[in-house]
Every structure is written in C-alpha cells, then in structure tokens.
Amino acid sequence: MEWLTYLVTYRNEFLQGTILTLKLVGVGLLGGFGLGLIAALLRVYGGKVGRWIAIGYIELFRGTPLLVQLFLIYFGLPDMGITLERMTAAYIALTLNSGAYQAEYLRGAIQAIGSGQMMAARAVGMTRFQAIRHIILPQALRMVIPAWSNEPISLIKASAVAYLIAVPDLMNQAKIIAGKLYDPIGVYFAVAIIYLAIVFVVTWLLGLVERRVAIPGLELETQRTH
C-alpha cells in the first residue's frame, strides 16, 4: 500500500503533472477539432485535390505511432530550420494526431447526413457554403458526439508518451519519483490510479454532456479503440 503514501507525499508533483497532462489533452482536443473539421470538410466537399490532401493527412497520422510523430516534430523539424519548445512540439503533435482521428469521426457524421440534406438546402437557394454552415454542420456536430466522446479518453492515454521528449506531464513525474524511490511498481501503480481517476471523471462528464445534447436515434459507430 505504499502507493497511497506516495499519492500523499508527492501530491504537489502529481498535481502539477496532472495539470500539464490536462493541458496537453485540452490543446490536442481543441486544435484537433479545428484541424479535423477542416480535413473532414475537405475530404467530403474539397474536390479531387482537397480530398487527396485530406486523405493523405488523415492516413499518415492514423497510420503511424504518435511517439514517432512526436520525435519527428521535436527532433526532426530543427533539420528543416524549425526549432520548437518541447511543450510546443507536444501540443502540435497531439493536435495533428487527434485531428486525423477527429476528421474521421466528423466525416462519418457528415456523410451519414447524406447528400439529400445538401440538395434540399441548395434547392431553397443556399450556397454550398451556407448549406454546410447552416444545415450540414449543425446536424453533423450533434450526431458525432457519441463516437467523438472516445477521443478525449484516447487522448488522455496517448498523451502519456510526451514524457519521452521530457515534457513534465503526469507520466514524467512518475518516472522521476520512481527513480528517486527505487520503487517503480509502487509509483507506477499510484500514477495508474490517477490516470484511471481522470478517465473516470472525464467519462462521467462526457456522459452528462452526451445525455443533454443527444438526439435519439442519431448515432454513429465508434472507431478508435485505444
């Protein structure tokens, strides 16, 4: 039961780590949403060129490990003359990674709404852009919620690899404390409990949101499992 005393003794370190982890996740989620929305719209409505750019981005970032993306951005980009702070690199990597997944959720929702809605909107005189803005997106954004609600959890778990570029997140605190105490099992156990608690709280919050905004019968299958 040492892990309990660790939680108490190192509460400040764990708290700071937790805050940093949540910052990583928050930025990744928001940035990823914006990027994902653009990619999804490009993929569905972007014409041939837009579609291929979107597919290229989505498939590349879904097809490679986040850790590799992180290294490429933090260690690799300086070769191209772009040197980034480790936090900035982590934010960018999580945004790009999450954006690819969120794009797929959004694309699923947009396509599920179907071309009929677009046709109907054009028929009442809306431009393509107006139709997307006022007809397609309001429906797609509500429809995507159940599938999308996996993403925050996935991102919390995925963000833990950022410690490998020495971002002082929760996992990094665990590593430092474990090294100090020579008790990796106890410390990683403690940090696992913290992650679990974060995941439970976020799941609970998402459940609340989902129930409030859900339209019964409008749901998508989930895709990402990790």
Next chain:
Amino acid sequence: MDKPILDIIEVAKIYGGNEILKSISLQVKEGDTVVLIGPSGTGKSTLLRCINLLTRIDRGRILLGDQEITAPAVNEDKVRQQIGMVFQDFLLFNHLTALDNVMIAPIRVKKMSKAAAREKALYELERVGLKDKAGNYPGQLSGGQKQRVAIARALAMDPRIMLFDEPTSALDPELIGEVLEVMRKLALEGMTMVCVTHEMGFAREVATNIVFMEKGLIVEQGSPDKMFNHPEFPRTREFLWKITELYGKHDQDKAAG
C-alpha cells in the same frame, strides 16, 4: 389404447409472476399430428419450448416414451436430440450452407462420419425438395426454402417427434404452400408432430387432433370434424370462425373443394 409417445402431465410455467401455462395435460400418440391453436400469448409456443426443454417447467411432468424428461438428473442434450424443432424465424445457422446446416448436428452431436452425415443430409434435403440448393447459404434462399432446410436439419437427427412453432407465420403468402406441403408429406409418412399454426386448411386436412388453448389452459380438443363442425364450447366456435375468416378462407375452400 396405445401408450402415448409424449405425455404432458399437469404442466405449469410461470414467467415473472405470470402463469403462462396453468395446468396443461396432453397426450400424443405415435404417428399423431396434433395442431395447437388459440389466440396469441396463450402459451402455445411456450408449451413447445417446454417439451424441447428450451424452457424449464415449474410444475408437472413430461414423458417422452418411458422417460420422464423433466426429471432433475436428465441429460437435456440427449433429450433434445430425440426431438426436432422448427422455429417461426427459421434460425438457420447463418455461416453454413444448406447442406452444412443439415450435416452439422449429426457430425458434432451424433459423431457421425462426414461421409455418412453428408449422405444423410442430402437424403433429408431431397425429402424437402431442396437437394439442388445444398450449396446455397441461408442468405441465398427464399423464406420458404429456409424453412424447408430447417425441417431437413431437424429430420437429420431422426427425431421421435417433431415440434413446429408457427412455421409459416414469417413467410410471404405465396411461400406458405411449399412448407405446408412438406409438413403434410411428413404427417402422411407417419411422423409424430405437434404444430402451432394458424393454417386452418392444414389443420382440417392433416391433424389427427386439434387442441384449442386459451390463457394457459386447454379449452377443448378433438378431431378436426368435431372441432370445426360441432365444438362443445362457444369460445372454440368463436375463435375458429375468426381465424378461418382471417387466415384460412381460401385454404378451407381448397380443402372442401
């Protein structure tokens, strides 16, 4: 009088405080075709499931031949091997061809050799007129064909008795005839059958015994002639009149003509 092959003695079944079957006693003799009729929700299908031990009874006993199949220590799987069952929604094994659907129980349950099971399955498919569809998957068969494969699947276990649970209710009208024809043939060949059905033409022509159930009880039973022409109870008369109006007018005409 012959000893019955199936003897149902004061059987009761309770679902969540509801007595679906109150006290059912029924005897079926070898070679009989018993048709169970009655309003929906009166426990006809439940009774069939009780006979096949897919549902456990709460009171009473059921005997198959000399064996009390509802006794505590009975091997249910052994019992079911002797009882064929045909379901309303066919329930063919989706991942298997018609032939494999019929073969799988003889192979896995009876440990028959593949060659023997194949021969047996082809024979049973021929009996239901579907030898040429042996290689088709369920998705490639019509509803009537699916149900005939399901009958062949049950027959392949050489059951002592066959149970039919509304075998034509899920079928388009034009496909009902082919299934009834197979059942009629089976009855004529001397198969012992208990059928839940609304097909009054079939009941009139083929049944040795029609049993009218309502609210978990047997109201009346007797030969088709007695049940259709001079039933004892007004409820029986009323129900048969309604059901004939609803489903069986043309069947009845056909049977009469």
Next chain:
Amino acid sequence: MNEYLPFILGGIGVTLGVSLIALPMGFVLGLLLALVRIYGPRWARTIVGVYSTIMRGIPPIVLLFLLYFLMSGAINLSPFAAGSLALGIISSAYQLEILRGAFLSVSSGQMMAARAVGMTRIQAIRHILLPQALRIAIPPWSNEVANLIKDSSLVYALGVPEILRRAQTVSAATTEFFLAFGIAAMVYFLLVFFSNRMLDWVEQKTRIPAF
C-alpha cells in the same frame, strides 16, 4: 544514411516480433475473457468487467512499465519478452471488448437453434456462435491490429531495438534526425497499411454469401 538503412529496417523484425507475440496472446486471453464475460457466472462476469474497464482506462505506456517491473520482479525476462507479454495483456482488454461485441451481435436465436438440435452449450458456442462472431469481429479487430503495431513503438522506452529505437540510434550517429525518424514513420505506415489490406482480404474471403 544509406549504410544505416539496413540497420533501421532490421527493426521491422523486432517490431513484428513484438506484435506477433502480443496479438495472438491478446486474442486468446481476450477470447477467454469475452466468453467468461458473456457466459460465465455473475461474479466472474463482474471481475472481467472490472478488468476490462481498468485496463482500458490506463495509458498503455504506464501499464507497460507497471507490467514490465512486475514481471521482471518475478521472473528473469528480456525487455523484448517482457514488453511483448505486457502489450499482449494490454491488448487482451481491447480484444475482449471487440469479441464481446461480436458475440452479442450474433442473434440469440442461433444459440437456441443449436441447442434444439441437441448441441451442448459448448458445442453451440464452438461450432455456431464462434464462427459467426469471428467474422463480425474482423473489421474492429483489424483496427486493433493497427493499434498494436503502433503501440509496439512503446517498447522503445524499455530499450528494445525496434524500428523507432534504431532510428534514434542512427539519428544520433548521423545527426540526420528528420530523415531517420521519417524513415521510421514510413516503415510503420507501410506495416499498418499492409496489415489493414491483408485483413480486408481475409474479410472478403470469409464473408458469408448474401448475408
């Protein structure tokens, strides 16, 4: 860089090795747990449910370290073996959920029909439900295979010389960081791509006609 390429590509064997140990292990464990979760006694179902929730609620990298230290405390294992086993255990929770979903989407009538022709519960599961559930599971399972290949990069942190670790070694030696990690990314991408295509093919091949 040319002289270092074979060294990085040599990591493919290690990455695939980790994946090919973890995947079947996670599958067997996941299948057993899925069966317990569906058909087991109430208490066992609860335990498996808790196992699944906990395992899927903790970052794989944290679990990897935890399991690695737990295992190396008990037996003497190489980082490669311990990492592979740990990833297999982690994957079992995800595969459990995939298989559970697949089993539950086979209609309950199939079990009844199998029992009605005299099969035991186990025979019905083995010959009727499992073949159908496995087919249904292929698309989500192919997603899990991709995840596992990507997660295999985590054993980098244990020092296992898989693709990423080798790319890092090379990047340090050549100071061509972008190129080295770029090659690693392309290799992962191709592994994921081909595993997806392969499983698409398996799905086509095993599809039930007209179902």
